[in-house]
Amino acid sequence: MTEIVMSQTPPILHRPSEKERKYDRQLRLWAASGQAALESANILLVNSGSGTVGVETLKNLVLPGIGRFAIYDEAKVEEADLGINFFLDEDSLGRSRAESLTGHLLELNPEVQGDAYPNENVKTLKSLLTHSPVFTTIMYTHPITPENISLLESYGQQHQTPLVAIHSAGFYSYFRIHLPGAFPIVDTHPDETATTDLRLLTPWPELVAFAEELTKDIDNLSDFEHGHLPYVVILLHYLEKWKAEHGGSHPSTYKEKTEFRRIVQSSARTKNAEGGEENFDEAAAAVLKTLVVPSLPSGLKGIFEYEHTHPAEQRSGFWLIADAVKAFYEKHKCLPLPGKVPDMKAQSKVYIQLQNIYKARARKDAAEILETVQATPGGQNIDPAEVELFCKNAAFVKLINTTTGTISRADRLREAAAQEFANDENAEMTLQPLSLLPIYLAMQATAHVEDWPSREEILARVAKMVPGSDENERVRQAMEEVARAEGGELHNVAALTGGMVAQETIKIITKQYIPIDNTCVFDGINSRCQILRL
Amino acid sequence: MPSGQVYPSSEPARWKYLDRIRTRAGPFTVPELFNGETSAEAQEKMKVLVIGAGGLGCELLKNLALSGFKDIHVIDMDTIDISNLNRQFLFRQSDVGKFKAEVAAAFVEKRVKGVKITPHNCKIQDFDEDFYMQFQIVVCGLDSIEARRWINATLVNMVDDTVEDSYKPLIDGGTEGFKGQARVILPTITSCLECQLDMHAPRAAVPLCTLASIPRQPEHCIEWAHVIAWDKEKPFPQLDKDDPEHITWLYQKALLRAREFNISGITYSLTQGVVKNIIPAIAATNSVIAAACCNEALKIATSCAPYLGYPDNNYMMYSGNDSIYTYTFRHEKKDDCPVCGVSARELQVDPKWTLQELVDSFATRPEAQLKKPSIRAEGKTLYMQSPPSLEEQTRPNLEKTLAEELGLVDGQEIGVTDPAFATVSFKFKLKFT
Numbered sequence: 001m002t003e004i005v006m007s008q009t010p011p012i013l014h015r016p017s018e019k020e021r022k023y024d025r026q027l028r029l030w031a032a033s034g035q036a037a038l039e040s041a042n043i044l045l046v047n048s049g050s051g052t053v054g055v056e057t058l059k060n061l062v063l064p065g066i067g068r069f070a071i072y073d074e075a076k077v078e079e080a081d082l083g084i085n086f087f088l089d090e091d092s093l094g095r096s097r098a099e100s101l102t103g104h105l106l107e108l109n110p111e112v113q114g115d116a117y118p119n120e121n122v123k124t125l126k127s128l129l130t131h132s133p134v135f136t137t138i139m140y141t142h143p144i145t146p147e148n149i150s151l152l153e154s155y156g157q158q159h160q161t162p163l164v165a166i167h168s169a170g171f172y173s174y175f176r177i178h179l180p181g182a183f184p185i186v187d188t189h190p191d192e193t194a195t196t197d198l199r200l201l202t203p204w205p206e207l208v209a210f211a212e213e214l215t216k217d218i219d220n221l222s223d224f225e226h227g228h229l230p231y232v233v234i235l236l237h238y239l240e241k242w243k244a245e246h247g248g249s250h251p252s253t254y255k256e257k258t259e260f261r262r263i264v265q266s267s268a269r270t271k272n273a274e275g276g277e278e279n280f281d282e283a284a285a286a287v288l289k290t291l292v293v294p295s296l297p298s299g300l301k302g303i304f305e306y307e308h309t310h311p312a313e314q315r316s317g318f319w320l321i322a323d324a325v326k327a328f329y330e331k332h333k334c335l336p337l338p339g340k341v342p343d344m345k346a347q348s349k350v351y352i353q354l355q356n357i358y359k360a361r362a363r364k365d366a367a368e369i370l371e372t373v374q375a376t377p378g379g380q381n382i383d384p385a386e387v388e389l390f391c392k393n394a395a396f397v398k399l400i401n402t403t404t405g406t407i408s409r410a411d412r413l414r415e416a417a418a419q420e421f422a423n424d425e426n427a428e429m430t431l432q433p434l435s436l437l438p439i440y441l442a443m444q445a446t447a448h449v450e451d452w453p454s455r456e457e458i459l460a461r462v463a464k465m466v467p468g469s470d471e472n473e474r475v476r477q478a479m480e481e482v483a484r485a486e487g488g489e490l491h492n493v494a495a496l497t498g499g500m501v502a503q504e505t506i507k508i509i510t511k512q513y514i515p516i517d518n519t520c521v522f523d524g525i526n527s528r529c530q531i532l533r534l
Numbered sequence: 535m536p537s538g539q540v541y542p543s544s545e546p547a548r549w550k551y552l553d554r555i556r557t558r559a560g561p562f563t564v565p566e567l568f569n570g571e572t573s574a575e576a577q578e579k580m581k582v583l584v585i586g587a588g589g590l591g592c593e594l595l596k597n598l599a600l601s602g603f604k605d606i607h608v609i610d611m612d613t614i615d616i617s618n619l620n621r622q623f624l625f626r627q628s629d630v631g632k633f634k635a636e637v638a639a640a641f642v643e644k645r646v647k648g649v650k651i652t653p654h655n656c657k658i659q660d661f662d663e664d665f666y667m668q669f670q671i672v673v674c675g676l677d678s679i680e681a682r683r684w685i686n687a688t689l690v691n692m693v694d695d696t697v698e699d700s701y702k703p704l705i706d707g708g709t710e711g712f713k714g715q716a717r718v719i720l721p722t723i724t725s726c727l728e729c730q731l732d733m734h735a736p737r738a739a740v741p742l743c744t745l746a747s748i749p750r751q752p753e754h755c756i757e758w759a760h761v762i763a764w765d766k767e768k769p770f771p772q773l774d775k776d777d778p779e780h781i782t783w784l785y786q787k788a789l790l791r792a793r794e795f796n797i798s799g800i801t802y803s804l805t806q807g808v809v810k811n812i813i814p815a816i817a818a819t820n821s822v823i824a825a826a827c828c829n830e831a832l833k834i835a836t837s838c839a840p841y842l843g844y845p846d847n848n849y850m851m852y853s854g855n856d857s858i859y860t861y862t863f864r865h866e867k868k869d870d871c872p873v874c875g876v877s878a879r880e881l882q883v884d885p886k887w888t889l890q891e892l893v894d895s896f897a898t899r900p901e902a903q904l905k906k907p908s909i910r911a912e913g914k915t916l917y918m919q920s921p922p923s924l925e926e927q928t929r930p931n932l933e934k935t936l937a938e939e940l941g942l943v944d945g946q947e948i949g950v951t952d953p954a955f956a957t958v959s960f961k962f963k964l965k966f967t
């Protein structure tokens with residue numbers, strides 16, 4: 001939270017640079033910090049099959065300006081590629097697909113670097129992984145050989161690189177994000193309306209004094225002053241009155257709150273020129289939403305209770321701050337104040353005073369947490385801005401991809417299948433959409449490079465993954481749809497999936513917004529997605 | 535069960551993957567509607583109209599060309615701005631200032647052999663029904679509600695039960711940041727854009743008195759500079775929101791005002807954002823939404839799979855802020871839809887209102903959103919915005935009260951027209967409060 005210091009010097013006018021103008025529409029989403037992260041990203045695409053979904057993803061990353069990318073693709077461009085891939089043309093026929101794609105993608109943004117593999121010097125995926133500068137994210141598309149998957153997985157483990165597996169065929173697709181360890185996000189961008197935290201039930205002395213001062217003679221205020229009391233002040237005033245009449249307790253049940261709301265609403269002056277008061281309407285409307293005893297949000301609770309699997313993880317800035325926030329919470333029974341005051345009817349001066357009271361309190365809380373952090377070994381180098389951001393977003397901080405014990409991936413898939421099929425049994429009653437896991441199973445059975453399998457073979461592989469699922473009617477339909485495409489992509493589904501994967505990659509690189517955890521399945525027949533944890 | 539038979543199209547090697555899907559049935563294909571032998575050929579003969587050659591439009595053109603459509607038209611009156619280049623991937627730095635429709639059409643035509651793309655550098659309102667009648671599908675990638683409502687009303691109006699070719703499915707996409715929606719409208723058969731208007735409620739305007747005397751937010755200072763200071767001082771003859779000099783003037787004014795009231799947070803970027811009502815936009819989201827739209831276009835054109843709008847769901851919402859969430863549902867057609875409904879929509883009014891108050895209320899009501907309404911009741915003209923002679927003649931009515939002086943009664947039907955919807959008359963029924 002950077003404060004603009006008011007001074008008497010004339011404003012220095014900052015007009016946007018050429019680059020800021022070009023990226024204006026995205027800087028409004030992820031700001032300069034997110035853009036800097038993107039510009040230092042180095043992304044590898046290991047491309048195969050009909051080869052479109054990964055390229056569509058890269059297009060959506062080159063445009064906003066990632067630093068560099070590499071494409072590893074052993075295919076030569078064929079006629080069929082031109083019917084599906086926009087970044088190839090007649091001149092590409094017979095040439096290296098990686099090279100043609102890289103050339104056409106680079107035309108999109110002169111600020112991005114890109115390389116094509118294999119080439120004269122680097123002939124295999126293995127040698128690329130050994131000789132290239134470290135990749136920050138790797139995407140690979142199905143079908144792919146199991147050998148290449150294990151190469152990439154061990155690279156990911158060694159360099160802590162997120163991997164994204166993408167599979168698009170016919171009307172179906174899925175992608176799975178494999179993050180190296182638990183992934184915390186502070187800058188989650190919650191909806192504006194969700195972030196209001198006014199602490200009306202636990203006001204601190206400065207806030208109480210401010211409200212008392214404005215309302216001490218409330219009945220004799222002029223209509224203008226009365227009609228411009230900020231709703232925060234109105235609510236604090238009537239809460240004090242309520243407490244005096246109810247043995248010191250707040251309205252806590254729904255019934256009490258609606259009664260309190262009625263009191264507030266009926267205290268508005270109606271014989272004034274407007275025949276009512278907007279600020280009292282605002283106050284009444286805010287009662288149910290703001291008079292709540294704060295509880296620890298489940299996301300943060302998970303973070304407080306999280307058990308580290310790697311000692312290195314524990315010493316990261318995020319976890320040092322999280323520990324300090326936890327200590328703060330245990331001591332004060334509340335989170336650090338975010339400090340934001342929503343707009344409300346009020347006189348300018350009064351509103352700014354109120355805003356400053358909240359800001360001062362937020363700064364005090366953040367300072368206390370910073371002090372705790374700095375007193376911890378390794379905490380001296382933490383950027384105070386990082387602490388401030390954490391405090392501002394504390395209620396919305398999120399941790400994804402936490403480990404689920406020692407259960408193997410194969411077992412997890414079976415568990416998920418049991419759960420999904422059971423849900424489907426009740427879908428008619430619960431009105432829940434049907435599971436898209438059948439699509440994942442049918443596609444997963446054709447995920448490796450080989451001659452196209454028969455229907456029986458696909459079903460046999462599905463049964464091997466999840467015993468008995470080959471009997472499921474919806475699995476059989478999905479298998480038929482998969483068989484129809486024979487592994488070939490539809491451009492639209494590849495483009496749609498490429499858009500989703502690009503969004504997720506941006507979220508992971510910028511550490512802003514919340515990525516999926518961890519598999520997304522898309523059904524282009526019904527135009528919908530489902531997120532599964534597999 | 536799929537027949538397994540692929541019917542190769544005119545260029546079998548090129549369309550190998552597409553032909554597997556568009557010429558052979560899958561488990562969800564409706565057999566009565568599908569003919570694999572002719573589906574590719576029929577699709578290639580279709581004419582598709584794309585409205586908008588911006589963020590969605592560029593994607594739509596690429597996707598349609600690679601979905602096997604051969605004859606595509608595109609309308610856009612805008613020219614290319616530098617801020618388009620982060621997502622409108624058919625444009626380069628050297629194209630800045632040129633017409634979007636023209637550059638986009640030429641690019642896709644050159645890249646995808648065999649597709650014909652006809653650009654129109656103009657407004658959709660410049661064309662009449664004869665023009666729109668030539669298309670079989672209309673796909674919209676617009677950022678303005680007004681333009682969407684206009685094409686929706688036009689396509690609904692064109693439906694003639696006796697002419698089979700008069701039904702033009704309208705596919706509409708929209709995005710904002712990481713979110714978006716794709717929907718299919720079968721005019722007069724399924725819920726139309728006007729039925730869904732309340733899903734796009736206009737943002738509440740800041741009251742003038744807040745701007746004038748009690749600003750609290752940086753946005754209030756910017757709006758003050760925009761609405762009040764500009765009009766008073768007229769630093770340039772006409773405000774051009776794309777001229778950095780003009781934005782700088784507003785920015786400076788807002789900054790001084792903010793300083794006077796101790797308000798912080800004014801930046802050039804915020805000034806521009808507020809004045810131009812900028813919606814954040816990225817390539818990734820456009821990619822999702824445009825592809826969802828074109829996926830439906832392919833299904834509608836070939837019947838190779840059920841499409842949105844048939845048999846039930848017609849609307850897909852997409853959100854990528856927090857994980858990925860899609861909600862695909864059926865938006866119900868409204869009987870009282872002023873465009874496609876059969877009965878008049880109820881309009882809550884105070885009988886003591888003047889006609890002026892009623893006229894003003896049309897702009898802000900989520901269910902109406904008409905900025906320049908002209909009003910008739912039982913064949914009698916109450917107020918006309920144009921031509922000037924008629925406006926002058928009906929202007930005295932604006933002062934009169936609805937019930938007492940104009941003699942309107944509870945339950946009375948009124949007809950409303952607006953220059954933004956040339957041919958359409960909206961039906962409303964007055965409900966006195």
Ligand SMILES: [Zn+2]
Binds near residue numbers: 868
């Ligand atoms: Zn309608």
